[in-house]
Amino acid sequence: MSSPTIKDVARLAGVSISTVSRVMNDSKPVSPEARRKVLDAIKKLDFKPNELARSLVMRRSNLIGVIVKDIAISYMTEMVRGIEEVGRMYNYDILLSSSYGDIELEKKIINFMFTKQVEGIVLISEDAKPEVVYMLQNQTIPYIQLDKFYNFNETYSVTINYKEAAKEMTEFLIGKGHEKILFVKEYKNAIIGQEKLKGYKEVMDAHNYFSREITVDGVTDKEGYKYGEEIWKIIEHEGITAAFFSEDGLAIGFLNYCYDNNKKVPDDISVAGFGDIKISSLYRPRLTTVREPYYDYGAVAVRKIIKKIKDNVEIDSATILPSSIIERETVKDIN
Amino acid sequence: MSSPTIKDVARLAGVSISTVSRVMNDSKPVSPEARRKVLDAIKKLDFKPNELARSLVMRRSNLIGVIVKDIAISYMTEMVRGIEEVGRMYNYDILLSSSYGDIELEKKIINFMFTKQVEGIVLISEDAKPEVVYMLQNQTIPYIQLDKFYNFNETYSVTINYKEAAKEMTEFLIGKGHEKILFVKEYKNAIIGQEKLKGYKEVMDAHNYFSREITVDGVTDKEGYKYGEEIWKIIEHEGITAAFFSEDGLAIGFLNYCYDNNKKVPDDISVAGFGDIKISSLYRPRLTTVREPYYDYGAVAVRKIIKKIKDNVEIDSATILPSSIIERETVKDIN
């Protein structure tokens, strides 16, 4: 009934369990004769080693715990993909859990992952709470935080240079002839949002253009839509020609608002986003935006974790990846 | 250095490891005194039981293996969400792997999951190959297949009644005054696509309307776009007023084609989809479509698996969930 064990294989092959173990792992020389018998027995019994037992004795679970806020958020999915693909290259498997932003649940999940003996953790929670970060810091398993909005510099992470990226986009807009640019910033105290804002401001200042911002309470299309009217008022009132959203979700929501209210993009207003989430290239008009390498965030993160596991060498706390401007259809050249 | 074990707790508490185990699991009466000492020790050492060891002896991993074609496909994500949320309710964790449609990899993953002692498997591969299904059938771990395009009736699954749903949508379109309706079908031999087509045809026949179909080699917006021109020719040539796509992805691609080629939806052509994937309600104009309960597919699937695990009672091979028509903006009332 229950699956065969190494013992069954040994018995059938007429050797000891050590020999079986040795051929399975190629860990020590085994005579061709014995090897053949073992291999035969394995095939005959359709034997599959119990990884749990192996993990127990090896003290290696080959598991990476991934905690996401919500797997349905498309950019998180991209990250998970990166994690999974390179994880598999190194024979690591993914234990996945969603926290839905519930901090107590998140803490429970982390503890739970410890009990499952994960060898590393990547936390994708958008806005990890200090308590949680603290938990992670005060233990020995390597971890990386992949937070799109908040990130604590003391923590291991992989990001782009948000400020530089925002500067580039602002320059891009200016290059297209825009001087009155509105910056729409996510959340109130999102650290990363602040960075983007800084970049925008620096460039505007350098050009002696008047900078104008509005902060929106959220990051999704819902909020972009909700604030549409308010944003539009500013646009009209101040003669804004381009709106630079700190998040694609917000931009898409605003695009929806425009569609529903008969404002033409980019004729009536140019809009730029930040992130290049999946929908941005699918939507019409296609969103011009800053591309963040989500897949690579994940890929690099596991790579760092695995390196730490293998070599136990301290990893640099932050890795900065390149970003780029993706020009599509929502920004008009008004030169 | 390494984390404390049950032995350490026992030593510190001055009791045997059995006693520690008993208080952890409430498995047998323990004197209040001993319990207190154990609890103290646990707290003092910040002891976390090793689930691997426990699983080994209990022969229960509390793991459900989930194999998806690609986690970045949005409806799959929804399913995974359902799996995860109800899984957690029963204390099951998700071991996630993507197959990217590679059948050899898929088989490897399945075997691998067996070695990890998963207690159940849910396979979300869009078009599981017979070989793979065969593997699943010839072993004892419960499994469920969640395939959107192909599904083998002999296999455990949870779906909607595709034919009925397509009938409803066709009736809906007719109710809006459309008589010349084009059905755009995914793939060549997708069984589920056939079902939808049947539903459409039955209704058209019943009304004595001429049915017209085209089969497209794919299911995503890419193909919907690619076939846009061909579809449009048919529309013009045959005076079609509404196009019913067997998949939302296809419909979105076609909507993009229309946008890029200055065809107005729904003024020039009405379009309906099937699935209600995430983008369908975000896109403008919003897509009128058939809603499939993706989250519930996943939720019901695990529930069935867990029931099988717990009660070892045979589960009905297919569960049919309700679907519904979501009326939005892409279908015009031409009555």
Next chain:
DNA sequence: TTGAAAGCGCTAACAG
């Protein structure tokens, strides 16, 4: 109510 001991399936000295 408790502890000793066996064992889950496997790996890794150790001796031969």
Next chain:
DNA sequence: CTGTTAGCGCTTTCAA
């Protein structure tokens, strides 16, 4: 090259 043995960290008889 091979078998014996001692665990990995935990649960669970079995006696006491």
